[in-house]
Amino acid sequence: MVDSMKVEFNQPLYTGQEDAHVLSAMHGRCLAGNGTYTRLCQEWFETKFGFNKALMTPSCTHALEMAALLINVVPGDEIIMPSYTFSSTANAFALRGAEIVFVDVRQDTMNMDETLLEEGISEKTKAIIPVHYGGISCEMDVIMNLAEKYGIYVIEDAAQGMMASYKGKALGSIGHMGSYSFHETKNYTSGGEGGLLIINDKSLINRAEIIREKGTNRTQFLKGMVDKYSWCDIGGSFLPSEIQAAYLWGQLEQATVINEGRRHIWSIYAQELSALEKEGRICLPKVPLGCRHNAHIFYIKTVKQYEAVFLMDHLRSNGVSAVYHYVPLHTAPASRGISRFVGQHDHTTSESDRLIRLPIWYGMDEDDVHCVVDLIRRFYESKNAEEILFDSLPAKQ
Structure with missing residues (x-):
């Protein structure tokens, strides 16, 4: 009977393939991140979607916080975004002292209304944050043209957008940077939480790897590029555990x-x-x-x-x-x-x-x-x- 049914709003994705990979990671030599499974996931995203660099993070929130650091957001900067979004979209930039500038959404898609963007741009504008609501793209051609005209960054909040596209381009691949979420409510999860920072502007890659490793050049050390690593820049703890990456890998295969x-x-x-x-x-x-x-x-x-x-x-x-x-x-x-x-x-x-x-x-x-x-x-x-x-x-x- 319909009246006695029980339909949950969401069930975290579980394919059954995650178990073997998680156990393998648990018995491996690298639990703290940047191990085999982290690299497998990152290479998968770079190959499948053409990202210049994909960096796994503990959450999409962390990915956006890294993006704010990478573009050097400081007090007095303005960041444009829709008001109809999750708090992390604003928090990542407000934490750096930016003023958040909201614009209205379109009635049809609930995405940022691209026709209102230019009104919100000023000499203080540092970046535009398009949020692809429900995995349906914002009008990225207009947004990118405005960004080029005014010399500002575009950081795609594609938390809900993995496997979606705009004119044949994967969401997250169009702006200077992008981000995905692997929270348990998303289409793919890395065991409850997780995220990805997508870097399309090659000039940001080296610094992103330093910021992600707590401000050190440890990544270069692991690649044999330096004899020892040291503190080079501001940064944070933006590496997910290898177990998170292993869980996600079991889903990327399908x-x-x-x-x-x-x-x-x-x-x-x-x-x-x-x-x-x-x-x-x-x-x-x-x-x-x-x-x-x-x-x-x-x-x-x-x-x-x-x-x-x-x-x-x-x-x-x-x-x-x-x-x-x-x-x-x-x-x-x-x-x-x-x-x-x-x-x-x-x-x-x-x-x-x-x-x-x-x-x-x-x-x-x-x-x-x-x-x-x-x-x-x-x-x-x-x-x-x-x-x-x-x-x-x-x-x-």
């Missing part, structure tokens, strides 16, 4: 199969819910021409905010763990005094209030997908849903 499995689930939702969208009941994710998504998120947007509340209650009361997503950063207490919003935040506020994420993970049972769809249909066929929609209409004068 990356394409995993990606297509998630896309299949995403396509079922899209097809089965399309009729409700045509009726004007909900909005579904939009994938612009030239973008290939990775099925990281499937969401619906309701007509009104309070309708989303009723629908969420309906799903949860029937055993479906659907969730809201980001609370826009410009509304958060931590943003006060360190950020400003350029222009209006019409879509950031109104669209995020109506967005509900549906369960999706690799290996999810298709019957569960259809049950979620049926529950949504039942909600909109119910008397309560009709009353909600009626109440949302403008009052007659």
Whole structure:
């Protein structure tokens, strides 16, 4: 029965191939990182996606913090990003004293509105941080053209973007730098946490290796380039353990199969819910021409905010763990005094209030997908849903 089902929002990816690699790493001679599995993962990313350099990190947050160090963010600099993102996107640069400059998102993709970017650029702007929401790309041609025009960096927050692309280019490969997340909620995980710093600007590679090794030239030492290593620059502890890399390697071996499995689930939702969208009941994710998504998120947007509340209650009361997503950063207490919003935040506020994420993970049972769809249909066929929609209409004068 639908009413007694239990559908979790997410299940951390586990293929069964991770065990042997993790055990191998545990019995190896290098647990602290930069061992065989770390190198295997990094080389895989460089080969598959054409990155000039890929460096494993303990998290995507760490990757963004490294990027802030690499471009020498200092107090007084301004960093442009959407408000509709996770706190790490802002934290990485606020920690260096930068002012965060928010711009509104597009209604169709929830990505940064590229047409509003130029208004936010000033002589203090150091970088633009496009966030590829749900693994659907921002309009990177426009962003890169603006960056070149004004001489500023582009650092892609592609935390949700592994295996997605823009005009044939992997997300993360387009800006000067990029980042991936391997948190347990992402399409691929390195055992709970994990990340990747992607470096496309070759001039940043040598310093990145030093910053990653606590400010030392230990990487050069391990390569036999110097006799002993020393403290050369500021840095941090940005190396993941070898066990994290080994866990991830068990998934990279099946990356394409995993990606297509998630896309299949995403396509079922899209097809089965399309009729409700045509009726004007909900909005579904939009994938612009030239973008290939990775099925990281499937969401619906309701007509009104309070309708989303009723629908969420309906799903949860029937055993479906659907969730809201980001609370826009410009509304958060931590943003006060360190950020400003350029222009209006019409879509950031109104669209995020109506967005509900549906369960999706690799290996999810298709019957569960259809049950979620049926529950949504039942909600909109119910008397309560009709009353909600009626109440949302403008009052007659």
